[in-house]
Amino acid sequence: MHKLAQMNTPIFWAEGHPGSLNREDWELTVTGSCAKPHIFTWAELNALPQTEVQARLTSVTRWSVAGKWKGIPLSTILSEVEMNPSCRFIRFISYGEVYDTSIPLDIALLPKSILAHSFDGEYLSEDYGGPLRAFIPYLWGYKSAKSLVRIELMDFYVPGFWEIRGYTDSAEIEAGVCRDVNDGGKIKEIPDGEVLRFI
Numbered sequence: 001m002h003k004l005a006q007m008n009t010p011i012f013w014a015e016g017h018p019g020s021l022n023r024e025d026w027e028l029t030v031t032g033s034c035a036k037p038h039i040f041t042w043a044e045l046n047a048l049p050q051t052e053v054q055a056r057l058t059s060v061t062r063w064s065v066a067g068k069w070k071g072i073p074l075s076t077i078l079s080e081v082e083m084n085p086s087c088r089f090i091r092f093i094s095y096g097e098v099y100d101t102s103i104p105l106d107i108a109l110l111p112k113s114i115l116a117h118s119f120d121g122e123y124l125s126e127d128y129g130g131p132l133r134a135f136i137p138y139l140w141g142y143k144s145a146k147s148l149v150r151i152e153l154m155d156f157y158v159p160g161f162w163e164i165r166g167y168t169d170s171a172e173i174e175a176g177v178c179r180d181v182n183d184g185g186k187i188k189e190i191p192d193g194e195v196l197r198f199i
């Protein structure tokens with residue numbers, strides 16, 4: 001069984017669950033402010049350098065789950081399509097094109113900002129954003145859009161699904177109490193910023 005499911009990690013699909021998705025046929029379109037927009041096939045994505053990061057997904061609804069997230073560094077994708085110097089935000093669009101969210105370029109270029117396909121050595125199921133999701137541990141979880149079909153390189157900011165509904169555009173993780181999913185949902189204090197540990 002999937003490790004995230006085993007730990008009872010909450011499953012969020014504000015737009016509705018996408019049902020079953022075909023990993024081998026998955027394609028990711030990368031367009032916008034770049035010289036070489038490209039549709040990456042699953043085989044092409046797999047041929048790119050992979051990275052594994054130990055990090056936490058932390059929700060504004062105050063739970064957090066840690067593990068080894070594996071995938072392609074977002075910076076690699078941005079250099080593959082030859083990003084324009086004018087690009088300032090990276091916009092993620094999920095399957096069905098109802099859910100979207102954007103992050104600033106400086107966060108996108110950080111080493112733990114990845115397009116993740118695996119958690120703790122297993123492919124992500126559809127529940128948790130497989131075949132490929134954004135994983136941005138530095139910001140609240142609503143920036144980690146699941147089941148990505150498109151990435152748009154943007155010269156300006158557009159608010160996403162949750163941002164138009166009142167969540168902050170910056171999604172900076174704020175200190176407070178939080179449930180530790182890895183520890184049976186125990187309530188702990190978190191510092192602000194990327195959650196590296198619980199106090």
Ligand SMILES: Nc1nc2c(c(=O)[nH]1)N[C@H]1C(S)=C(S)[C@@H](COP(=O)(O)O)O[C@H]1N2
Nearest residue numbers: 011012013014059094099128141142144146
């Ligand atoms: N497409 C899509 N991506 C999404 C969401 C969503 O509702 N739809 N919820 C976001 C929020 S608020 C969080 S906290 C995480 C939760 O990830 P999980 O459902 O894999 O636990 O996914 C983010 N990505």
Ligand SMILES: [Mo]
Nearest residue numbers: 059060141142
């Ligand atoms: Mo969330």
